[in-house]
Amino acid sequence: MQSTVHLQPSLFDHTDGGGAALGPLSRMRREVLGAGAWVDVLPGWVRGAAELFEQLAAQVPWRAERREMYERTVEVPRLLASYGERDAPPHPLLGEARAALSAHYATELGEPFRTLGLCYYRDGRDSVAWHGDRIGRGEREDTMVAILSVGEPRALLLRPRGGGGPVVRHPVGHGDLLVMGGSCQRTWEHAIAKTARPVGPRISVQFRPRGVA
DSSP states (O other): OOOOOOOOOOTTOOOSSSOOEEOOSTTOEEEEEETTEEEEEETTOEETHHHHHHHHHHHSOOBOOEEEETTEEEEOSSEEEEEOTTSOOSSHHHHHHHHHHHHHTHHHHSSOOOEEEEEEEOSTTOOEEEEOOOSBGGGTSOOOEEEEEEESOEEEEEEETTSOSOOEEEEEOTTEEEEEEETHHHHEEEEEOOOSSOOOOEEEEEEEOTTBO
16 A cells, blocks of 8 residues: 655664664663653664664555544544454564563563554654543553654653643654553553654554553
8 A cells, every 4th residue: 555665764773784673671761750650761672673664664554544523524644554462463573572572561561462553654744632542441450552663753742631731752763662651541641743844754553452442
């Protein structure tokens, strides 16, 4: 559905010629948001992220969706793909990433990450509105959602649920990892805002436990 989009790699986005690869999770930095919510941030977790982006952009069966909103049907401003527990990930590195995250958070989360959701933000007109992943267990239980970003950075925004508090901003792209944990899905919201400035495409990969969407 999509032709391959070539990106200008980050200066830090390189490998020794072996393709995309994961770095260690030991450099993760935790930021406490409040109300039991936190985010872990690891810039550049994937080395060779530009190559991974191009492969996902070209090979994933991206779909466009339309949704009912405010009594009318609108196009979802991004392309989507999803992979269930029994589906093979669209790239072997994403299977490795899911296993690494499951091992790293085994004690804290108490269960593995199982599903993958992918969003393709083609340019600054693509976005996702303020929301929490509260369909299923995320509405009533602490959980985690890990987001791996490849492509050009976009700002992932976080704010207390319902607004009324400071907005936390994390530019993510070029293989960056951001994990939302604790009560984050219940007590905070996150978004990718539209932007009028020129910005290249970005793909986000969301890793979730069973029953969280």
